[in-house]
Amino acid sequence: MARISYGEVVTYAEFAAAAGKPGTLCAAGKVCSTNPIPIIYPCHRVVRAGGELGNYGSGSNLDPKHPENLGRKLALIDLERKFA
Numbered sequence: 001m002a003r004i005s006y007g008e009v010v011t012y013a014e015f016a017a018a019a020g021k022p023g024t025l026c027a028a029g030k031v032c033s034t035n036p037i038p039i040i041y042p043c044h045r046v047v048r049a050g051g052e053l054g055n056y057g058s059g060s061n062l063d064p065k066h067p068e069n070l071g072r073k074l075a076l077i078d079l080e081r082k083f084a
Contacts, residue, residue, distance in 0.1 A: 001035070004045040007084025009077060011049045033057060033064060044076045 003018070004010055010018070016028040032043040038059065048054040055064035056073035063069070 001031070001041040001043060001046070004042060005084075007080040009045050009047045009051075012046055012054065013049060015046050029054070042076075044073045045080075047077075 001015070004015075012025045012028040012032075013022070015032075016022055016024045019028070019031075021027060028046065032046050033055065035041050035043045035057075038044065038057075044056060044058075046054070053070050053073050056069045057064045058069045058072045060066075060069055
C-alpha cells in the first residue's frame with residue numbers, strides 16, 4: 001500500500017496482485033479496512049474496478065459505506081491528483 005504513488009489509485013485486484021496474491025480481492029479489502037495508520041499506509045488510494053470508491057473507514061466510527069467516509073476518501077484522492 002505504501003508503494004502506491006501519491007495521486008495514483010489502484011484497484012483491489014491490482015493491489016492483491018502486487019502483493020503476490022492475485023484474485024484475493026476480499027483479502028485486499030480486509031487489509032485496507034484494518035489499516036491501523038492510514039496516513040502512512042494510504043488505503044484511500046485503493047478503489048474498486050471501474051473507479052468506484054468502494055469503502056473507507058477513515059478512522060471514524062461511521063460505517064465504511066457512510067457518505068461522509070466516502071466523501072473523505074474522494075476528497076483525499078482529488079487533493080492528491082490536484083497536487084501530483
